[in-house]
Amino acid sequence: MKHCGLKQKDRCLTIVVDPSSSIRQMLVDMIKDLGYARVESMASLRDVLHYMEIEQVGWLITPLLIDSDCNALQILKLITKVSRLRHTCVSLLVDMKTESQYLPFAFENGLISFHKKSYVKEVLKEDFDRLCSLMNMYQWDATLCAAEYLRTILSEKHYYKSMLALEENLLSLYPGSDKVLYHLAEAEFLNDQKDQAVATLGQVLLLNERMGPHCKRLRQKYEAENNAVDPENLNKNSILGVKNVVIIDPDTDIHYHGKELLNAIWIEDIEFFENGEEAFQWMSTTKEPDLIIMEWRIPAVSGPVLVQKIRQHGFLQVPVIVISSLLKPEDIHLLREMGVDACLDKPFDPRGFYSVLIWAVQQNRCPTEQKSLQLKIRRLLGAGKISEAERLMSHLFSDERSTKAAKLEIEAEYFFAKEDYIQSRNKGIEAINHSGDSLLMLNLVGKCMLKLKQFDGALKAFDKANNISSLNIERLLNIAESSLYLEDIEKSKDAISQVKNIDPHNSDMTEMECKMNIESGDVKSASSMNGDLESWKNVISYMNNRAISLSRNGRFEDGIDLYKKTIESIPDRWKLMKSSVYYNLGLAYARYGELDSAIKSLKKIDDAASIDTTKKSLSLMKRIQNCIDHGVKLDLRDEEYYASMIPWPVRLPADHVTEDENALKEVLSKIDAKRGDIGCYMIFYAIEGNYDDALKLTENLPVFKERSPIERNESFPLNDSLKKNS
Amino acid sequence: MIRDEEGDDYVSTNKTVLVIDDQKSFREAVAFEFEMLGFSPIVAENGEDGLEKYKQNKVDIVISDIRMPGWDGRRLLNEIRKISKTSPPFVFMTGFADLKYYEAFHEGADAFLGKPINPDILVKVVETLSSPLGSRWNHKPEEESSGEIDLDVKKSSSVQIGRLGLFVPSSVDEKILDFKIGSLINLQIVCALDDINKISGVGRVLWVRPGDYEGLEPGIGLQFEYLNDECLQKIVSYIEKHDAVETIPKGEKA
Numbered sequence: 001m002k003h004c005g006l007k008q009k010d011r012c013l014t015i016v017v018d019p020s021s022s023i024r025q026m027l028v029d030m031i032k033d034l035g036y037a038r039v040e041s042m043a044s045l046r047d048v049l050h051y052m053e054i055e056q057v058g059w060l061i062t063p064l065l066i067d068s069d070c071n072a073l074q075i076l077k078l079i080t081k082v083s084r085l086r087h088t089c090v091s092l093l094v095d096m097k098t099e100s101q102y103l104p105f106a107f108e109n110g111l112i113s114f115h116k117k118s119y120v121k122e123v124l125k126e127d128f129d130r131l132c133s134l135m136n137m138y139q140w141d142a143t144l145c146a147a148e149y150l151r152t153i154l155s156e157k158h159y160y161k162s163m164l165a166l167e168e169n170l171l172s173l174y175p176g177s178d179k180v181l182y183h184l185a186e187a188e189f190l191n192d193q194k195d196q197a198v199a200t201l202g203q204v205l206l207l208n209e210r211m212g213p214h215c216k217r218l219r220q221k222y223e224a225e226n227n228a229v230d231p232e233n234l235n236k237n238s239i240l241g242v243k244n245v246v247i248i249d250p251d252t253d254i255h256y257h258g259k260e261l262l263n264a265i266w267i268e269d270i271e272f273f274e275n276g277e278e279a280f281q282w283m284s285t286t287k288e289p290d291l292i293i294m295e296w297r298i299p300a301v302s303g304p305v306l307v308q309k310i311r312q313h314g315f316l317q318v319p320v321i322v323i324s325s326l327l328k329p330e331d332i333h334l335l336r337e338m339g340v341d342a343c344l345d346k347p348f349d350p351r352g353f354y355s356v357l358i359w360a361v362q363q364n365r366c367p368t369e370q371k372s373l374q375l376k377i378r379r380l381l382g383a384g385k386i387s388e389a390e391r392l393m394s395h396l397f398s399d400e401r402s403t404k405a406a407k408l409e410i411e412a413e414y415f416f417a418k419e420d421y422i423q424s425r426n427k428g429i430e431a432i433n434h435s436g437d438s439l440l441m442l443n444l445v446g447k448c449m450l451k452l453k454q455f456d457g458a459l460k461a462f463d464k465a466n467n468i469s470s471l472n473i474e475r476l477l478n479i480a481e482s483s484l485y486l487e488d489i490e491k492s493k494d495a496i497s498q499v500k501n502i503d504p505h506n507s508d509m510t511e512m513e514c515k516m517n518i519e520s521g522d523v524k525s526a527s528s529m530n531g532d533l534e535s536w537k538n539v540i541s542y543m544n545n546r547a548i549s550l551s552r553n554g555r556f557e558d559g560i561d562l563y564k565k566t567i568e569s570i571p572d573r574w575k576l577m578k579s580s581v582y583y584n585l586g587l588a589y590a591r592y593g594e595l596d597s598a599i600k601s602l603k604k605i606d607d608a609a610s611i612d613t614t615k616k617s618l619s620l621m622k623r624i625q626n627c628i629d630h631g632v633k634l635d636l637r638d639e640e641y642y643a644s645m646i647p648w649p650v651r652l653p654a655d656h657v658t659e660d661e662n663a664l665k666e667v668l669s670k671i672d673a674k675r676g677d678i679g680c681y682m683i684f685y686a687i688e689g690n691y692d693d694a695l696k697l698t699e700n701l702p703v704f705k706e707r708s709p710i711e712r713n714e715s716f717p718l719n720d721s722l723k724k725n726s
Numbered sequence: 727m728i729r730d731e732e733g734d735d736y737v738s739t740n741k742t743v744l745v746i747d748d749q750k751s752f753r754e755a756v757a758f759e760f761e762m763l764g765f766s767p768i769v770a771e772n773g774e775d776g777l778e779k780y781k782q783n784k785v786d787i788v789i790s791d792i793r794m795p796g797w798d799g800r801r802l803l804n805e806i807r808k809i810s811k812t813s814p815p816f817v818f819m820t821g822f823a824d825l826k827y828y829e830a831f832h833e834g835a836d837a838f839l840g841k842p843i844n845p846d847i848l849v850k851v852v853e854t855l856s857s858p859l860g861s862r863w864n865h866k867p868e869e870e871s872s873g874e875i876d877l878d879v880k881k882s883s884s885v886q887i888g889r890l891g892l893f894v895p896s897s898v899d900e901k902i903l904d905f906k907i908g909s910l911i912n913l914q915i916v917c918a919l920d921d922i923n924k925i926s927g928v929g930r931v932l933w934v935r936p937g938d939y940e941g942l943e944p945g946i947g948l949q950f951e952y953l954n955d956e957c958l959q960k961i962v963s964y965i966e967k968h969d970a971v972e973t974i975p976k977g978e979k980a
Contacts, residue, residue, distance in 0.1 A: 139873060141844025210903075210936070249821070250751065253793045257822035295821075297842050299751075303788070325847070347823035349907065427928050547877030 004142035005058035005087055006113075006135060007036045015048055016041045017065070017095075022120070023085045027061060030125050034132060045070040046343055046702070049078075052085060053707045061705070063093045063117065064102060067437035069704055073102065076109040077698045080681050084706055089679075091131070093117045100153065104162065105694040107150045111677035112142050114149055143173070144180075145671050146679035158642065159688040160190040171362060178208040181216070184362075189222035197222070202239040203358045206265065207351060223290055239638060240361045241290075244269035248279045248294040248306070253322070258293060261353050276301030280309055286618035291360070296324035311339040316375045319360035323348060373402075377410055381417040389414065404687070405434040412444055412681030421448040439465055443475055450478055455485045480512050480565045485546070489520045514539050518569045519546070519562070526569035540566065540577050544584060556592045563588060579605045579613050586620065738750040739764035742783060745792040746802065747819075752841060756789060759843050763852060773797025773938065777805050780930040787855065789817040789839070800830065807834040809973050812889060815855040819843060826930055827933040828947055831974035836890065838932075859962045863953045875902060875929075878916040885917050886975035889965055891929060891949035893977040902946050905931045911948060920967075922960045927953035932974060947974040 005012045016027035024041040031039045031257050036059075042048050045065055052055065064072045072092060075673045079085040092114040094104060103114055111451075115127045131145070146169055148713040154163045167184040171300060174180045183202045188197035201215045245267055247258045262270055271289075273279035277300035283289065292310070296303035307320060322335060325346040335343055342360040373396050380389035393410060396402050408431035415424035425448035428441040446461035459482040462475055476495045482492035496516060499509045517526035518539070543566040550559035563585040570578045582604045589598035602617045627634045735906060743765040747753045750771075757767035761939050770776040780788065780812040788806065792799035803816055815836040823838060830838070837851050876920050877898050894915075896903050905911060908931060915925040929948030937944050947957055953961055 208936075250749075251821050252749065253791070253841075254821045256793065295842075323841060323842045325821075345908075346821045347838055348821070348824045349827070352907070 004089055004135075004140050004145075006089055006132075006142075007140040008058075010037045010563045012036060013040070013055065014061065015039075016058055017043070017045060017048060017060070017062035018402070019043055019065075024119050025118075028126075028610065030128065031061070034128060035127060035342065041619045044068060045072060049075070049702055049704065053705055056084075057088050059089050059091070061091045061093065063095075064099050065253055065583055066099070066102075066697065068629050071697055073106060073109070073694055074699050076111060078701055078704055080110050080678055081701070082704055082706075084479075086677055100156075101522075101689065103690075104150075104155045104157075104159065104684075104689055105145060107153075107680050108684055109698075110146075110681035112149070112679045114153070116711070136419045141172075142679055143683065147183075150680055150684060157689065159686075160187065162684070162686060162688050163187045164191050165687065166684045168362075171359070173683065173688045176207065176352075176359055178204045181207070181358070182218070184210060185215075186218060186222075189218070198241055199241065200362075203354075203362075206354045207356065208240065233687050239265055241359060242267055242357075242361060243290050244271070245284065245291045245293060246271045246279065246289045248272070248273045248276060248292070248298055249296065249323070250274045250298055253455045254295070257355075261350055265354075269281070272577070275299040275589055276306040278301070280306060281316070282452055283310065284313060288318050289608050290318065294320065294322055295328055296322050296569060307335075312619075316379070317618050321356055321360050341686040342520070342616060370670065371662070374406055374410060378413060381413055384417070384490055386414075387418060402433075405431055409441060412441060414527040416444060416448065419451075424448045426454070430699075432604045436654055446475070446478060446482075450482060453485075455482045458482045459486065473539045477508055477512050481624075484519055487643055489516065492516050511538055514569070515542050518543055520563050523565060526565075527571050536570070536574055536577060540570065540581065544581065547584070547588070556588065558584065560588050560592065576613075581616050583620075586617065588622070590624055593634075595628050598624050599628075728757050728959065736799055738941070739763050739892055741786040742768060744768050744770065744780055744785045744788045744790075746770045746773065746794070746799070748772060748791060748794040750759060752791065752819075756843050759845055759848055760789075761848065762845070771804075772873060773799065773802040776789060776802050780806055781809070785814055787815050787817065789819055790853070791841075792818055792820045800826070800833065802896055803830070803833055808897065811856060812969060817851065817855075828935055828942075828974070828976045830886070831890075831932065831947060832972045832976035834889075834971040834973060836973055843877065858967065859965065860958065861957060863927070863961075866952050867910060871912045871928055873902075873905050873909060874912040874914070876912075876914045884921070885925070886977065887922075887925075887961065887964060888972040888975045890973040891947060892925070893945055893947050893975045895943050895945035895977060897943065897945075903934060903936050903944060905934065905946060907931050907934060910951060913948070920964055922958075924957055924962055925961070926957050927951070934979070941979075942955070942977050943979070945977045947976070949974065 001442075011216045014031050016039065018023060018041075019022045020440065021043075024043070028039050028041050039356075040051075042051070043442065046064060046069060048057070048060065048062070049070060060075070062072050072090070075389075076090055078086055079090065089112045090110070091112055093116075094100060094103065094105075094114045095117050103111070106114070109649065111276055113131050115124065115131075134145050134148055135142075141231075150166065151163065154160070156168070158229060163464065164184075166186040167180065167187045169178050174642075181200055185197045185200040185204065188194075188200060188483075195670045198219070200219065204211050204215055231648070238542045245258075245262055247255055247270060252274070259270055259272075271282065273282065276294075276298045279294075279298075280301060293675060294306065298306065301309065303322065303324075308320075310318075310319050316339075319341040320339060322340050322343040323346055324343070325343065325344050327335075342356045348356075373392060375397065377389050377392045380386075380392065393414065396410060397407055408427050411429035412424050412431055415427060417422070425445050426447040428448065431441045432438050432445075442465035444467065446458045449455070449461060450457035450719060454598060459479065462479045462482065465475060466479070480492045480495040483489075492512075493516060496644065497515050498507060499506060499512075503509070513525050517523070547559045547562040547566070550556075550562060566584065567578060567581050570581065572578070581603050586598045586601035589595070589601055599621055603622045605613060605617050624634060628631070727970065733913045742766065743757075745753055745756045745760070746768055746769070747756065748771055752922060753769045757769055757793060759935040760767050765786070768781050768863050771833070773790075774797055776788075776790065777797075779785075790799045792804055797805075799818055799820075803818075804817060812834070817837045817839055818830060818835055819839045819841050821841050822885050826928050828836070836855055839851060873892060875898075879898055884898065902911075911929050911931060913925055913927050916923065917925060930951050931946055932949050933947045935942065935944050935946070947968060952959075
């Protein structure tokens with residue numbers, strides 16, 4: 001999405017490749033004619049690879065070289081994997097008769113353009129001239145340029161499904177772009193979605209009236225009846241498919257302007273609210289609205305909390321647009337996580353308003369109903385209705401237009417619901433690899449690892465998610481918990497205070513804070529936690545487990561210390577609970593060999609303790625006393641060590657752990673290559689056509705080792721020495 | 727503005743802000759934000775009251791809502807500019823910006839802010855509006871430009887300069903109508919305006935007028951963000967000499 005390297009003709013280093021030296025010369029001349037100052041030529045891609053290990057190459061122009069030991073497809077794949085190579089643009093010289101079948105695969109791996117092989121300089125120059133003017137038109141955005149080339153090949157091969165998926169993905173990267181919308185409309189026509197295409201064209205015109213003639217031409221091309229229908233004759237509501245809207249904003253001017261803008265596109269049914277409480281009360285008595293537009297800072301119920309309430313109420317489909325002067329572009333990730341579909345900066349103008357509306361509504365509609373299916377399945381899994389979820393899952397899986405990512409996401413969540421955390425985590429990682437919703441999956445993977453007590457990995461996943469989108473209550477609490485386990489109290493405190501800023505009355509946070517207070521020895525704050533018995537049970541279970549794992553790992557003193565802190569923190573009224581922990585403390589002392597302290601502790605068990613605890617403690621006291629009296633070593637049976645209130649943590653064999661960490665590491669680094677960095681990589685997936693050959697050709701990738709220029713053995717100029725070797 | 731980092735005392739700057747909004751909650755919120763920056767606030771709930779208060783006090787910056795009962799913000803701007811042509815800075819705050827942006831800037835508005843006021847943005851805007859032109863446009867922005875206007879309009883004075891920026895008609899290059907509002911654009915414009923022969927720097931797009939409106943040709947309005955040494959002084963002198971109300975000319979045919 002940024003300007004690609006090709007823009008700076010004086011600085012961009014271009015390498016042209018061909019086995020024949022005369023062709024190399026022609027290519028060099030041609031590129032120089034285009035105004036590029038630094039042009040090198042090489043005979044093989046193997047040479048190029050060595051060069052790229054040392055120097056930044058801006059542009060690589062090469063044939064496919066399928067039969068060589070190093071082919072262009074491998075180079076493309078490498079570029080997607082090695083962050084240092086990310087900025088190299090690749091253009092292919094292709095024999096259309098025999099090699100065009102590789103092109104979709106190439107584009108999937110970040111190809112920027114392709115050109116028919118020619119031995120005539122003028123012909124090639126004209127072709128590359130076209131590339132330069134396209135780049136200029138798209139303001140040197142390589143993704144849009146690549147999409148243009150990709151479109152021609154998809155069109156030629158009639159891969160219309162892939163085309164539609166491409167345009168939909170592009171739209172998510174370029175919301176509000178009338179040109180992208182225009183291409184989407186064409187793809188819709190080609191996929192027999194005439195009504196949708198016409199509506200999309202209506203949206204194009206809403207964004208940019210000057211597209212009128214283009215839209216007209218498109219309609220004439222694809223509509224049987226020579227309709228030449230003007231946008232005004234479209235059915236009301238058909239542009240956006242929205243009939244009723246809710247606007248929530250304390251600024252009444254927004255009510256006024258919003259109404260005007262919506263009326264202009266024939267939306268009349270609008271409800272206005274100035275605060276969140278009234279809005280929610282009204283919404284809870286009606287059916288799900290078609291669209292909600294809300295300011296972020298609203299009185300009564302704040303924006304973030306209101307959105308979550310709306311989603312929890314069951315309104316999962318309605319697009320929510322947030323308009324606010326307080327948001328930054330990065331906030332969109334957090335907003336999406338919370339169920340917001342789009343955000344708009346204030347002050348906004350009509351075009352900005354319409355483009356966000358269009359975007360939010362486009363996001364929401366899905367020809368295969370993939371999204372609504374996903375939502376329904378998620379809801380069922382969340383409610384524990386596994387078999388019903390399974391039924392819907394088979395719909396999703398049997399629909400060939402469901403994306404791989406969507407399927408993997410659902411599998412990950414399914415396994416989580418079935419408590420198979422290993423499978424869930426693995427599917428989650430795979431989903432991210434297929435450009436599934438990284439944020440959602442990172443959260444899930446983190447939660448799995450938390451369940452698997454892989455706190456390091458969990459924290460890494462949550463941290464990564466946090467880098468993408470800063471705040472989310474559940475995730476912050478998970479970070480607090482993982483940090484506590486990893487004994488980073490500061491980090492835990494920090495995460496908790498962030499939650500406080502968002503939702504000071506969150507009960508999970510209160511519990512978490514209590515745990516943290518106990519751990520850090522702030523007994524007073526801990527015992528003043530205003531929780532109910534359930535909350536306290538949760539806290540105690542947690543502390544208990546912590547202490548146990550400390551003891552188990554040889555950190556007896558710390559374990560004992562934690563027990564003591566826990567006991568001190570429990571309010572006196574929870575006598576039963578206190579007694580249980582005294583028992584565990586006694587056991588810990590006993591195990592540690594401090595028999596006297598053990599007895600002291602056991603004696604503290606209250607009369608009000610449970611019969612079970614009383615019995616166990618009496619029997620234990622007897623045995624300990626016996627050992628003291630006779631100087632015999634105390635033999636504790638295994639079951640007695642761990643009188644815990646919740647089940648044991650799952651333990652994994654050691655090698656499993658490293659495997660997970662590697663998988664996680666790989667996926668975390670992949671997320672760094674954002675969509676839009678390398679042509680249509682992670683935007684386009686070649687779902688039509690056969691790519692077995694291409695896959696075979698890229699099975700093994702050459703080794704790439706970054707080296708610094710000083711390490712070079714070759715001397716300047718690089719060209720000559722390489723030519724010698726070829 | 728001086729802020730005491732340690733305690734809660736904010737050192738006053740002896741500057742005054744006039745806040746006009748018909749909704750009390752917004753009036754108070756904005757007044758508060760300015761107090762944090764060391765200003766003493768004066769509030770008014772409509773345009774007429776605003777003008778009265780302006781006449782009665784020394785005001786260093788005016789910030790006003792647009793849609794109000796009675797006189798609207800635009801009327802107030804005009805009335806104040808009749809009295810004080812080029813200063814103090816007049817800021818509009820609004821959630822919605824329609825085509826009339828180009829009118830507002832032509833009539834002497836200095837900036838637009840969204841509602842509710844974003845404190846981070848407010849600080850930047852107030853700092854900018856308080857600094858003299860020469861030093862305001864002296865620093866290259868950190869943000870990357872997303873487009874460029876590179877042209878030669880020597881033959882006509884179709885490019886027009888105002889107190890804070892310039893108007894560029896799309897007849898010189900159609901693609902400028904695709905620029906997004908708020909984006910930074912590199913400027914390399916060869917022209918003939920008094921002794922300014924080149925405008926070289928960076929501008930931020932404030933408004934885009936895609937078609938003919940009320941006899942005005944299509945074009946865009948940009949605010950100067952940076953001007954390089956050669957042209958900075960000349961442009962500042964030009965502005966001071968012309969002493970015009972327009973911060974960004976709306977592009978009336980000469």
